[in-house]
Amino acid sequence: MELTVTGVDVGYGRRRIVRSATFGLEPGTVTVLVGPNGAGKSTLLRAIAGLLPYRGSVRLGGEELARMAFGERARRVAYMPQDHGSDTVLTVFEVVLLGIHRELGWRIPRAHAEAVLRVLRRMGIEALADRGFATLSGGQRQLTMFAQMLLRSSAVLLLDEPTSALDLRHQLEILEHLRQVVREEGRIALVAMHDLSLAARFADSLLLLDEGRIRTHGPPLEVLTPARLARVYGVEVAILRGEGNAIGIVPLRRYAAAIDR
Amino acid sequence: MAPSAFSAGIRVRSRAGRRALVIAATGLLLLACFLLDILTGPAMLPLNAVVAALLDPVSGSDDLVAAIIWDIRLPMALMAVVVGCALAVAGVEMQTILDNPLASPYTLGLSAASGFGAAVSILSGASLFGRPEWAVPFYAFVGALVGCALIYAIGRLRGMSSGVMVLAGIAILFLFQSLLSLVQYLASPETLQEIVFWLFGSLLKANWETVAITGSVLVLVLPFLARDAWRLTALRLGEERARALGIEVERLRLHVFLAVSLLTASAVCFVGTIGFVGLVAPHVARMLVGEDQRFLLPLAALCGGVMLSGASVLSKLVSPGAVVPIGIVTAVAGLPFFFALILRRGGGAGWS
Numbered sequence: 324m325e326l327t328v329t330g331v332d333v334g335y336g337r338r339r340i341v342r343s344a345t346f347g348l349e350p351g352t353v354t355v356l357v358g359p360n361g362a363g364k365s366t367l368l369r370a371i372a373g374l375l376p377y378r379g380s381v382r383l384g385g386e387e388l389a390r391m392a393f394g395e396r397a398r399r400v401a402y403m404p405q406d407h408g409s410d411t412v413l414t415v416f417e418v419v420l421l422g423i424h425r426e427l428g429w430r431i432p433r434a435h436a437e438a439v440l441r442v443l444r445r446m447g448i449e450a451l452a453d454r455g456f457a458t459l460s461g462g463q464r465q466l467t468m469f470a471q472m473l474l475r476s477s478a479v480l481l482l483d484e485p486t487s488a489l490d491l492r493h494q495l496e497i498l499e500h501l502r503q504v505v506r507e508e509g510r511i512a513l514v515a516m517h518d519l520s521l522a523a524r525f526a527d528s529l530l531l532l533d534e535g536r537i538r539t540h541g542p543p544l545e546v547l548t549p550a551r552l553a554r555v556y557g558v559e560v561a562i563l564r565g566e567g568n569a570i571g572i573v574p575l576r577r578y579a580a581a582i583d584r
Numbered sequence: 585m586a587p588s589a590f591s592a593g594i595r596v597r598s599r600a601g602r603r604a605l606v607i608a609a610t611g612l613l614l615l616a617c618f619l620l621d622i623l624t625g626p627a628m629l630p631l632n633a634v635v636a637a638l639l640d641p642v643s644g645s646d647d648l649v650a651a652i653i654w655d656i657r658l659p660m661a662l663m664a665v666v667v668g669c670a671l672a673v674a675g676v677e678m679q680t681i682l683d684n685p686l687a688s689p690y691t692l693g694l695s696a697a698s699g700f701g702a703a704v705s706i707l708s709g710a711s712l713f714g715r716p717e718w719a720v721p722f723y724a725f726v727g728a729l730v731g732c733a734l735i736y737a738i739g740r741l742r743g744m745s746s747g748v749m750v751l752a753g754i755a756i757l758f759l760f761q762s763l764l765s766l767v768q769y770l771a772s773p774e775t776l777q778e779i780v781f782w783l784f785g786s787l788l789k790a791n792w793e794t795v796a797i798t799g800s801v802l803v804l805v806l807p808f809l810a811r812d813a814w815r816l817t818a819l820r821l822g823e824e825r826a827r828a829l830g831i832e833v834e835r836l837r838l839h840v841f842l843a844v845s846l847l848t849a850s851a852v853c854f855v856g857t858i859g860f861v862g863l864v865a866p867h868v869a870r871m872l873v874g875e876d877q878r879f880l881l882p883l884a885a886l887c888g889g890v891m892l893s894g895a896s897v898l899s900k901l902v903s904p905g906a907v908v909p910i911g912i913v914t915a916v917a918g919l920p921f922f923f924a925l926i927l928r929r930g931g932g933a934g935w936s
Contacts, residue, residue, distance in 0.1 A: 409822060421829060
């Protein structure tokens, strides 16, 4: 089931943030959404998730998402918002369990509880099962929310900065898990991220968003050229090549013109 | 890895077991408070007379004792339980949907609005369908609903935003307190005394009819809230995360707010201002079982019942032969207990 976004405009009030976004995402692929601050990455994700009104069309396997009931849409399209802290005393176990709240009655079936423990084990956080969500570090919260997302069986996974608070090891862990479930189960992932090197390492394709418009969509190494990064970010970069898809992007200096932009 | 996952499973299960135990224990405590509430009173009835009147109201004891038990003490004791439960349930869900630990029927101005309604009724000497004793509760009920409607209308303008609704509630608290002061300023000394006594909060006007009305509203609202238990639990993750889970937050907030408004109005209109329970009982329950609504909702209700029922017992023991208005006793008696819980838990996560 392909996700097709056609001519999508999103805005807050009269301010348009994303303009005529058009692209298609294939099942079994991870696409990373990159672009400068304020380019509209989160806005685009929230619109696809159905949390913001938009003009245009978002179809999943030909079915218009806007025509679905909100709960049904959320079942098909899972969204992991940017981490912004929490003040709840809910435990990690409870937070992950809420991923399947629609299937739960007053009693929690044993199979559901075991599924939660399995996904916690998979993310290596089963020792945190009865810790309060609000007492976790930012990175542990991201692992928990990712575990919650894994527990849902949505066809489309939208993630906003899922690795921003994670160390190198856990960045790899989340992205490897993500790529694995996406490939094995034919799901679609769209991930907003700032780290271009990490994006290049894990993405099947990159979407470069700048000032609300999609500038390019293609394989990471084709999208991330010094000339394009200079134009979009206003920064001169050196691109270091490693093995396979691995590249390192080192910012060297700002262009004076970028300051006016 | 296996042993630690195994122990995680055990820990999760034992936690659920412990929560059920806390709820059962609080239920027993509520029963004890309720019985004690029936046994105590200004009339100093002997224990065996009370028991005899309870077991066999027709022929088991003399008419006076039976009348005291069945017409005064039982409705009052039941009213304490029902109103305590209602205020605590209203408080816990207001705190949940408004994402604010200070939300409660009192702090959002609903008690003040209700008090204003009562004061206007007392001042004007209004009567309802020829039954003057119903006029004050009726206007108090309408007052509370007007307060809710104002919060709701202001919230509606801003997409049921929790911050706006809390601010609206605080504004309404000040508005109705001012209006209440105005009514008191205009009232004659005798009327003023009556108004002030209503504002103290008291169970003395409880009878079987008031118990039945408040109790039915509670019984009608609880299953409605229980149906939304998981959605309300998810709301504690924050609005954005809850919406990402497919929960229509504005609609949930709207439904629960309407349910809770009705519950609040039906409780405060018969007993007056009782401030402490709706704010604190939810926090006590949260400290004991966390924020899973399957446990939090029933425990908050039980805690509210225990607090008001216990306060009712105390209000009769403070000065023998008299009943101090329960609104005065509740906070004074409840505070040390509440502080003890906070200090014992010290530095815990979340609001509490």
